[in-house]
Amino acid sequence: MLIRSSKKSDVASSEITSESVYMRRREFIGSAAGIGLAAASPVMLAAPTRSDLIASAAKTAYGNDEKLTPFKSVTSYNNFYEFGTEKKDPKKYAHTLTTDPWSVEVEGFAERTGKLALEDVLKGETFEERIYRLRCVEGWSMVIPWVGFPLANLIKRLQPTSQAKYVAFETLYRPEEMRGQKSVFSSIEWPYVEGLRMDEAMHPLTMLAVGVYGKPLPNQNGAPLRLVVPWKYGFKSIKSIVKIRFTDERPLTSWERSAPSEYGFYSNVNPGVDHPRWSQKTERRLPSGFLSVNRIDSVMFNGYGEEVAPLYAGMDLTKNF
Numbered sequence: 001m002l003i004r005s006s007k008k009s010d011v012a013s014s015e016i017t018s019e020s021v022y023m024r025r026r027e028f029i030g031s032a033a034g035i036g037l038a039a040a041s042p043v044m045l046a047a048p049t050r051s052d053l054i055a056s057a058a059k060t061a062y063g064n065d066e067k068l069t070p071f072k073s074v075t076s077y078n079n080f081y082e083f084g085t086e087k088k089d090p091k092k093y094a095h096t097l098t099t100d101p102w103s104v105e106v107e108g109f110a111e112r113t114g115k116l117a118l119e120d121v122l123k124g125e126t127f128e129e130r131i132y133r134l135r136c137v138e139g140w141s142m143v144i145p146w147v148g149f150p151l152a153n154l155i156k157r158l159q160p161t162s163q164a165k166y167v168a169f170e171t172l173y174r175p176e177e178m179r180g181q182k183s184v185f186s187s188i189e190w191p192y193v194e195g196l197r198m199d200e201a202m203h204p205l206t207m208l209a210v211g212v213y214g215k216p217l218p219n220q221n222g223a224p225l226r227l228v229v230p231w232k233y234g235f236k237s238i239k240s241i242v243k244i245r246f247t248d249e250r251p252l253t254s255w256e257r258s259a260p261s262e263y264g265f266y267s268n269v270n271p272g273v274d275h276p277r278w279s280q281k282t283e284r285r286l287p288s289g290f291l292s293v294n295r296i297d298s299v300m301f302n303g304y305g306e307e308v309a310p311l312y313a314g315m316d317l318t319k320n321f
């Protein structure tokens with residue numbers, strides 16, 4: 001897979017903090033795997049924990065030539081309205097969330113429905129790492145090494161029936177632990193809802209993430225389980241998922257509900273369709289500051305068009321925005 005990008009060697013020395021350690025570990029795991037070293041490590045004699053499995057996730061070619069956004073930006077500049085509307089709020093307040101035990105309720109048109117413990121959602125899945133871009137509708141973007149597995153794997157296990165045309169997702173509603181859900185100023189009606197058309201959900205690029213930068217997801221990034229849909233604006237990538245519902249009707253998603261003229265169901269990254277209040281033609285790639293704004297042109301489908309454009313063949317994407 002080809003994704004245009006700058007070189008890894010372009011990383012400025014100021015950015016080399018935790019990700020330099022991470023890079024070296026990537027190289028070590030890459031070489032160790034080849035000669036069976038990883039398998040002989042004493043740590044692996046005990047049943048591997050989820051953190052072990054995340055740390056040893058198979059590296060894939062996805063986005064491997066991209067310059068990563070530093071761990072610090074990925075985990076301290078977030079949107080997670082359940083914890084407040086400021087970019088710094090999730091990092092400040094998401095530690096209050098309990099993510100273990102965790103379960104996911106499966107509802108609607110599928111053979112297998114009911115409550116699944118997170119362990120059962122993950123059972124049998126092999127974690128892999130994919131470096132994907134995330135572009136927020138507000139105009140910033142990042143390049144993030146996610147760890148997880150294709151959503152399609154889980155959907156196949158749940159065996160949706162032919163009536164299932166869409167998949168809806170919901171985030172946890174727990175105001176005692178999510179201070180943003182108590183706010184009277186919230187533009188979102190809780191719980192946060194997102195949705196995909198079945199073919200979008202089954203697309204091999206669509207991922208359920210459990211980790212980032214080789215570690216379990218920090219709470220502010222949507223622990224313990226979140227969606228990553230790299231060709232759509234960031235808000236489609238719903239965090240801390242507790243419900244998956246197979247439906248025959250297009251779900252009303254949170255942002256569409258709060259401002260239907262600004263946020264559509266599809267929300268494909270599209271520099272040709274401006275948000276009514278601002279342009280979508282460029283984006284600010286993090287890290288960015290006053291001196292180096294790091295503004296780049298936005299790309300149709302966030303650069304994944306070769307793979308996903310066929311999903312929208314014949315559709316008017318200015319109407320289906």
Ligand SMILES: Nc1nc2c(c(=O)[nH]1)N[C@H]1C(S)=C(S)[C@@H](COP(=O)(O)O)O[C@H]1N2
Binds near residue numbers: 081
């Ligand atoms: N439950 C929930 N999921 C959410 C959001 C949110 O407010 N609540 N914000 C979305 C938006 S707008 C973006 S850009 C991404 C940001 O993901 P990140 O913080 O891991 O970069 O999460 C998305 N998922």
Ligand SMILES: [Mo]
Binds near residue numbers: 135136138233234
């Ligand atoms: Mo966003």
